[in-house]
Amino acid sequence: MERNATQRILLQRITLITLTVLSCAALSTFWSIASAEDRSTPPIAPMPLAHLEDSTALQHDKLAPIAIQQFAHQHALALGSVDGEFNWKKAELSFTPLGPGTHSWLVQATFEEKLIGYMIITATDQGQLKLSEYGLGEQSPYDRELLSHALERQHLSLTMIHADGGELGLRYALPLLAYWKVERPNQEALYIDGTNGDLLPSETLRQIETTSKPMVMIDTYASAISSWFVDSVHMRPTFNPMDNLLWITSKPVKLTRVQDWTRLHKELGIVYSANDLNIFYGGPLPISGYQLWHNKAQSQSVFYVAIGGHTSTQRFVPLDTLLEDGQFYVANP
Structure with a gap:
């Protein structure tokens, strides 16, 4: 009897030890899996887009x-x-x-x-x-208010266009034409200048769209320029070039140097006109300011001129872009 009791006690101890070992092994496996999951999916901290390095x-x-x-x-x-x-x-x-x-x-x-x-x-x-x-500021080259007024003149509204299954798209044609494309089923598309609300000639815009070049691969290395800094912006009151048309009969003035702008911008109003190509610039337009950009790494400067701001959106554009097709005039020669 005593021997049987001893064997039962020994068997109970062996069973207890076995259960303990198995429990420890199971816990060890659990924590190993949890630890591995933590390492494989670390928490992602929110990062503002302003951080270029992210x-x-x-x-x-x-x-x-x-x-x-x-x-x-x-x-x-x-x-x-x-x-x-x-x-x-x-x-x-x-x-x-x-x-x-x-x-x-x-x-x-x-x-x-x-x-x-x-x-x-x-x-x-x-x-x-x-x-x-x-x-x-709060101005945009795709002004919703100007778009609404332009549609009203065509007896349309955004609600009507969407209800008919139409589409509204933002488009941009070089050098500086920002426009809306309004497409409706079984209707010719409408093209509206985003900066002043003018209706654009459909035939011209269709031709631009059909002859546009395919997108090229972006040269990431050549575009990675991070050392730009800018001077303070120089502004002057805007005006309407159509109030006094004497500038049309005057000779254009040369404004290719910063010194020229510093002198004339303070004293006289300046008008930009691309003549027959004014449709692509929204012109003729008043010059309402300028700002100079510098890049020390490339020893480069870019001069931006503010056009518009009176009856259209004010836009800072490169001087070289404006000189490609247009000229500058003194507003009151």
Whole structure:
């Protein structure tokens, strides 16, 4: 009897030890799996898009390639270095492709849910990126109010267009034509200038769209320029060039140097006109300011001129772009 009791006690101890070992093994396996899962899926901390070094955050916006987003943030930082424009450094940037197969993107900058400016970035035929234009404040080259008024003149509204199965698209034609394309079933498309609400000739715009070149591969290395800084902006009151048409009969003035602008901009009103090509510029337009950009790394400067601002959106565009097709005139010769 005593021997049987001893054997039962020994068997109970062996069973207890076995269960303990198995429990420890199970716990060990559980914690190993949990630890491995923690290592494989670390928590993702939120990162503001203003941080250029964070390529992961930039990938969140699928409407523009990474190169476009980086380029936009670099130039937003440059604009934020100017007195009074600090919010550009903290702005949230949203990207909109300007048409299918586009070469351009609209970038809108908002701070605390308020529009503080915009940029239009374009890929050249060589695959390099350039800042085609930009604006400061709440103005946009695609003004919804101007669009609504333009549609009213055609006895249309956005509600009617959408109800009929129509579409509204943002488009951009080089050098500087920002426009809306309004498409309706069984109707000819309407083309409306986004900066002043004018109705554009359909035949001309259709020809532009059918002859547009395919998108080229963006040269990421050539476009990665991060050392831009800008001077303070110089502004003057705007005016309507159509109030006094004497400038049409005068000779154009040469404004190819910064010194020329510094002298004439303070004293006289200046008008820009591209003559027969004014449709692509929204002109003739008053010159309402200028701003000089510098790039020390490339020993390069770009002079941006503010056009419009009276009856149209004010836009800062490169002086070289304006000189390609137009000339400058003294408003009151």
